[in-house]
Amino acid sequence: VGAETDAGASVRFTVVDAPKPRPRVIFSGIQPTGIPHLGNYFGALVNWVKLQAEAGADDKLLFSVVGWHALTLPQDPRKLAAARSDMIALLLAVGIDPKRSVIFHQDHVQAHTELSWILGCLISVGRLQRMTTWKSRLAVARNANDESEIDDSVLNTGLLTYPVLQAADILAYKSTHVPVGDDQQQHIELARDIADAFNRAYSKKRRFFSLPDLMTTPSKRILSLTDPSAKMSKSAFDPKSRIELTHTAAEITTRIRGATTDSIQGITYDPVARPGTSNLLTILAACTGESAEACAARFASRDHGALKAAVTEAVEAALAQPRKEFTRLRAEQTYLADVAAEGAVKAREMADATLREVRKLTGLA
Ligand code: ATP
Structure with missing residues (x-):
């Protein structure tokens, strides 16, 4: 490939094919x-x-x-x-x-x-x-x-x-x-x-x-809703510990309302000192695409009730479509x-x- 510099001299470049990335x-x-x-x-x-x-x-x-x-x-x-x-x-x-x-x-x-x-x-x-x-x-x-x-x-x-x-x-x-x-x-x-x-x-x-x-x-x-020292798991004995992809809006509301939090005022993201509250922020962040810290900042001066209401709404918005599609596909054995x-x-x-x-x-x- 030829090109001309500002001074009018001609320069030649050789274009080498970049190595193809190996298929994954x-x-x-x-x-x-x-x-x-x-x-x-x-x-x-x-x-x-x-x-x-x-x-x-x-x-x-x-x-x-x-x-x-x-x-x-x-x-x-x-x-x-x-x-x-x-x-x-x-x-x-x-x-x-x-x-x-x-x-x-x-x-x-x-x-x-x-x-x-x-x-x-x-x-x-x-x-x-x-x-x-x-x-x-x-x-x-x-x-x-x-x-x-x-x-x-x-x-x-x-x-x-x-x-x-x-x-x-x-x-x-x-x-x-x-x-x-x-x-x-x-x-x-x-x-x-x-x-x-x-x-x-x-x-x-x-x-x-x-x-x-x-x-x-x-x-x-994402941690268990009832025991935030453990991860959320399909096999955990307590069904209230998790939200499943097929849960209805009413079930989502009940489970998030029952989630373990703490009695500290205001909302902060601190997974060590406040695992339950931080887990709700993690869930909200996963649903909205924000960071958990940014979610905490939005709710800093609010209470757990307000946080739980927002988490419920965000989870329902995330799950509504896959839940509908699952119900349709389940009939197609x-x-x-x-x-x-x-x-x-x-x-x-x-x-x-x-x-x-x-x-x-x-x-x-
Ligand atoms: P079980 O409770 O039956 O052991 P599980 O719910 O832990 O199952 P798996 O089927 O073993 O889930 O894992 C499927 C995928 O989900 C894996 O990639 C795993 O890392 C991921 N996963 C499982 N639990 C969580 C969680 N609580 N938070 C984030 N990712 C998870």
Whole structure:
């Protein structure tokens, strides 16, 4: 390309093509342990839809309903079957598009369990015992009066090895990015370490698995409405602790009205000293797109009643559309089964290709 300077001299530039960014493989999962709540929505689902909209043509997106993970806690088979189908309906209702993203049931792709076994042989029991989720289960199983006494019957092997299955879910697709809530950070670090252990053991020259990157959401972790020391969870015993995506306006009002706050006057954002109040501000911020601090400033001289009214209105505005769409889709069981079946075909094709290579590398071909 030629150009002329102010002084009239001619200058030549060479235009070099910028290296093409490598296509991303974006994978995430959600357990069919009940209707997703506000934490799942703002911590995961909203982000998935945004990633889908921004993804390049070569990027692949996979969203899985992870039924095997759900079995780490006791499940009623009939309720689990319904929850699996509901979860497909909910993914569609929030805006995941089966033409653009692979939507599938984890348990339709056997490669996950095979890879999980191979990867489990590369990680120590001690490392799994140091995972926060295992330690919190252990704390529940410990006798409050006698620390040395543990109720072993509630500690199944799946609870310990669950993060290995999660690593297999991710690596079966050679995923490069994993969009999850910040509660999953330790699990993604483990998946990276497992990928690295596999590469060192079986693929020294060529890095077979790339180390998957955690993509956290801008929204902060949403806490239980009744016990803000815990995160909002589908499996939590107290149903008043969460707002589910299918709750009616009246249910939303009741749950937010009953949310734990404090007796301090005025509204400030202070997650340590005022976890309940700050959690309401986090929810308001997630709904409006502001920061929690900016929301606190708006309500600084007002009371909890005013804050709760604003949170109720914002949550209802955020959930009205997905709730309507979910109700419509739930009646379309054949369509939901078709979406899952088509997703399974696409997912199997990718995961089986990885497993063929894994078997060769490990001497199991
Ligand atoms: P369960 O209560 O059955 O263990 P869960 O509600 O914790 O389930 P998962 O299905 O394990 O949710 O997670 C799905 C996604 O939702 C993950 O990306 C997780 O990080 C995110 N997530 C779950 N709970 C919250 C929360 N309270 N705040 C923000 N993100 C969350």
